[in-house]
Amino acid sequence: MPYDPGLVWTQPGGLMSVISRGFFGRRPQVDDPSRLPPGQYLTAGFPVLSAGPTPRTRLDEWTFQIRGLADPSRSWSWEEFTALPTETVTVDIHCVTKWSKFDTVWTGVSLDSLLDGVATGEARFITAFCDGGYTTNLPLEEVTGGQAWVAYQYDGEPLDPQHGGPARFLVPHLYFWKSAKWVRGLELHIEDKAGFWETYGYHNHGDPWREQRYSGD
Amino acid sequence: MAGTAILGRLNWLAAKVTEVRSETERVRSIVFECPGWDGHMAGQHVDVRLTAEDGYQAQRSYSIGSAPEDDHLVLTVERLQDGEVSPYLVDVLQADDQLEMRGPIGRYFVWEESMGGPLLMIAGGSGIVPFRAMLRHRVAAHSAVPTRLLYSARSFDEVIYREELAGLAAYDEIDIRFTLTRAQPIGWKGYSRRIDREMLAEVSWPPEERPLVYICGPTSFVETAAGSLVDLGHDPTLIRTERFGPTS
Numbered sequence: 290m291p292y293d294p295g296l297v298w299t300q301p302g303g304l305m306s307v308i309s310r311g312f313f314g315r316r317p318q319v320d321d322p323s324r325l326p327p328g329q330y331l332t333a334g335f336p337v338l339s340a341g342p343t344p345r346t347r348l349d350e351w352t353f354q355i356r357g358l359a360d361p362s363r364s365w366s367w368e369e370f371t372a373l374p375t376e377t378v379t380v381d382i383h384c385v386t387k388w389s390k391f392d393t394v395w396t397g398v399s400l401d402s403l404l405d406g407v408a409t410g411e412a413r414f415i416t417a418f419c420d421g422g423y424t425t426n427l428p429l430e431e432v433t434g435g436q437a438w439v440a441y442q443y444d445g446e447p448l449d450p451q452h453g454g455p456a457r458f459l460v461p462h463l464y465f466w467k468s469a470k471w472v473r474g475l476e477l478h479i480e481d482k483a484g485f486w487e488t489y490g491y492h493n494h495g496d497p498w499r500e501q502r503y504s505g506d
Numbered sequence: 507m508a509g510t511a512i513l514g515r516l517n518w519l520a521a522k523v524t525e526v527r528s529e530t531e532r533v534r535s536i537v538f539e540c541p542g543w544d545g546h547m548a549g550q551h552v553d554v555r556l557t558a559e560d561g562y563q564a565q566r567s568y569s570i571g572s573a574p575e576d577d578h579l580v581l582t583v584e585r586l587q588d589g590e591v592s593p594y595l596v597d598v599l600q601a602d603d604q605l606e607m608r609g610p611i612g613r614y615f616v617w618e619e620s621m622g623g624p625l626l627m628i629a630g631g632s633g634i635v636p637f638r639a640m641l642r643h644r645v646a647a648h649s650a651v652p653t654r655l656l657y658s659a660r661s662f663d664e665v666i667y668r669e670e671l672a673g674l675a676a677y678d679e680i681d682i683r684f685t686l687t688r689a690q691p692i693g694w695k696g697y698s699r700r701i702d703r704e705m706l707a708e709v710s711w712p713p714e715e716r717p718l719v720y721i722c723g724p725t726s727f728v729e730t731a732a733g734s735l736v737d738l739g740h741d742p743t744l745i746r747t748e749r750f751g752p753t754s
Contacts, residue, residue, distance in 0.1 A: 306561075
């Protein structure tokens with residue numbers, strides 16, 4: 290028997306949604322609504338989402354590596370890494386769990402400068418690898434050209450472990466799980482390899498403007 | 507119904523409320539009929555989308571409180587102060603109302619009978635919801651996996667699924683313990699403090715038994731529980747966490 294969808298709202302594209310009786314919503318208090326991707330809401334807090342315990346890596350044991358199809362491969366100690374030229378960027382971030390946060394301020398090293406002088410050959414993809422065993426995959430062309438950083442300060446302060454400290458990936462144009470916490474390096478590949486959340490049902494690419502939340506979106 | 511099934515895509519489905527149940531003053535369970543729902547694993551969540559008459563929409567994620575074997579999908583929702591969606595779900599929604607759902611979502615914070623155990627669940631507040639799904643799944647699947655739940659709530663009145671948990675605790679090999687952090691009834695025999703390492707050492711199996719650990723609750727609760735278990739020697743890769751709530 291066909292299911293009666295009741296009242297529907299027809300979107301400009303022709304898709305229909307059922308209307309929820311008595312729902313008015315608290316419209317986003319956003320000066321510029323075009324900054325908020327579809328299905329997101331603005332938050333002032335900074336929610337934490339992680340699949341497991343927060344790793345605690347000593348800074349004297351921390352390194353950041355570039356390996357795989359990198360020629361030469363690279364490795365920096367914490368001291369060396371934090372002596373690299375930094376950039377401070379102000380960006381909007383968007384979590385797949387629906388919150389967005391505007392004007393977050395991060396300081397770190399751009400991927401462009403980390404990859405400077407590294408021949409990447411046939412590599413088209415990277416896997417960021419992290420303490421705790423997490424990985425995430427991204428196309429190389431989406432982390433170069435001023436699009437990605439390894440950030441170790443948030444709002445001018447050392448990055449809190451809960452938020453990925455000592456250092457996390459920052460790729461603000463994709464959903465925030467791609468900005469892997471506790472990052473320890475990246476591996477260059479010819480083929481794309483699904484990372485942690487990408488294996489557990491989340492989208493391989495994760496563009497918030499195309500609402501690529503889950504596999505198949 | 508909206509949309510056509512595209513292979514592999516999670517489509518929005520119209521869901522109808524069949525029943526609402528008050529769990530505590532701030533928490534309500536909502537029972538849904540959701541034609542086209544393709545099943546889920548215990549521990550997964552669902553995206554809920556509300557549409558206002560003028561087309562404005564809001565989406566949020568909620569843990570599923572029902573087992574895969576249950577006839578209906580159940581969400582248990584806590585009213586958040588200043589929330590946009592949760593006050594509607596807790597205070598306004600009633601039987602025969604409709605909303606849209608998309609899921610199930612997440613394949614990591616799940617427990618299936620085939621994964622074995624021992625199974626250790628640690629819940630803070632409304633973090634109990636996915637564990638109701640796991641416990642009900644365990645019972646429905648006739649699993650004999652040794653199971654323990656440590657549930658932290660502020661007071662007895664704020665314990666969600668109180669009667670159901672009492673019934674589940676009567677099963678062999680299901681051990682449920684409570685800690686009430688703010689107020690305790692007279693004669694209370696459970697714990698009366700925030701979770702700490704000592705409590706976790708008492709409740710959990712020794713690390714050598716390699717229990718599968720699931721922790722769900724507010725961020726600070728999860729940080730304490732997960733950090734303490736790692737300190738006690740548990741393998742971090744066996745500890746799955748789900749956190750909610752903002753941090754400053």
